[in-house]
Amino acid sequence: MPSVVEASAPVIVDIAGLHKSYGDVEVLKGIDLRVQKGEVVCIIGKSGSGKSTLLRCINGLEVFQDGGLTVDGRPLLHDNAAAMRDLRQRVGMIFQSFNLFPHLTVGANVMLAPTLVKKSARPDAAAQAHRLLDRVGLADKFDAMPDQLSGGQQQRVAIARALAMEPAVMLCDEITSALDPELVGEVLRVVEGLANEGMTLIMVTHEMAFARKVSSRVVFMHQGRVHEIGTPDELFGAPKTPELQQFLSSLHN
Template sequence: MPVDTELGAAAPMVVIRGLHKAYGAHAVLRGIDLEIAAGEVVCIIGQSGSGKSTLLRCLNGLETAETGHIAVDGVALKTGDDEALRRLRRHVGMIFQGFHLFPHLSVGRNVMLAPTLVRQTARGEAEAAARALLARVGLADRFDAWPDQLSGGQQQRVAIARALAMQPAVLLCDEITSALDPELVGEVLRTVEDLARDGMTLLLVTHEMAFARRVSSRVVFMHAGRAHEVGPPAQIFGAPRTPELRQFLSTLDPG
């Protein structure tokens, strides 16, 4: 994957240029170009199979693109360079549909694990940071609880705290409410809204359209592996320019 080594101090937080990804003969991403400024909240919408999750997985190196350029916070991803991948991942946090908490570790230890292992953070410092992060996601009293003692919404908020513990420049969220019961979705979305208000750079794949309309700086509509329409939520939801986006929106529940 060709990359630039220097992006300059004024570069966007995330730069994606000419990104192509295929599985065998099936092209999933067909030339994605996207730049995201620090503090932006960008929601990615589109039908299943349009390439939304693959785009996020390419951004943190879980998938390898055939061609293109990816850089986050000035750190470029280089194919086959494990050290470059590790450096990139220190700048990118990711939260998945599943919570992936370690069941044999308490909530607090789940949040402390990566900083102590990866960043070599002292235990006392890591514990203080974990307690602060759990308070930030509304779980200050659950440090010593076990994951199976928490609701799905609480577990996902722990997963958010765990991602934030690595102090990422960008947080990627891949349908993080999809595995939750409807009554638990709101508590997780409120946590993400708080992060947005705090200035976190967020890139979210979501099917929660009211949420996307409310919190996004911009919305990306993915169709057939391309960023088919990109614009502010008022334009994307209120004045779609292409028949593909109009068709997609027509299939959604009102509101």
């Protein structure tokens, strides 16, 4: 069931007039997007449409040239290390390639940021890590090394690691694209669980069935712009623009 969010829910990510270029190439040509607390927003579109770049702007992995972006009311200030550190504690991110720290155990991966950034005491961080690993179905892997796990398991550890910072928003950048088909389901189930618990999620995904199932809104990006936006039923059921119609029909072939 798609997450339904009341219109009065506070805005958690507010993007206004965002422009981003790589040299002469403008990849984001003025993005406006407001995401409310508890919303699940899926961003779809062809590769090169700027969807991953947009996602990476939200936690400052990419620097944008023009426009504004606030998370939880705090503006994103690239040159202010303290402000970025504060903002990144509110924004979790999960990557296509998992990016677990290969030299640390699974438990240490989850505990690292809370102990360093939030100054959590080690026993507290360990208890939290055990809890989170249990939640993603990996309670018995606390002492395992990342390379001993399957891709799906590694990605679930990455989710637990991001959750350990108790973020207000979670960014998911094609998190199932590097997985073998049979492992996709276990990761999506965890993400769906997060959505049902009210976590605000912004996902770039190619899993259309999943997007349709869990999104409160779907954003279709085309050539650096938000081309169409609406509920999953509107976008998947009755796409208005020819670009979206073409994109959706190309998926069925």
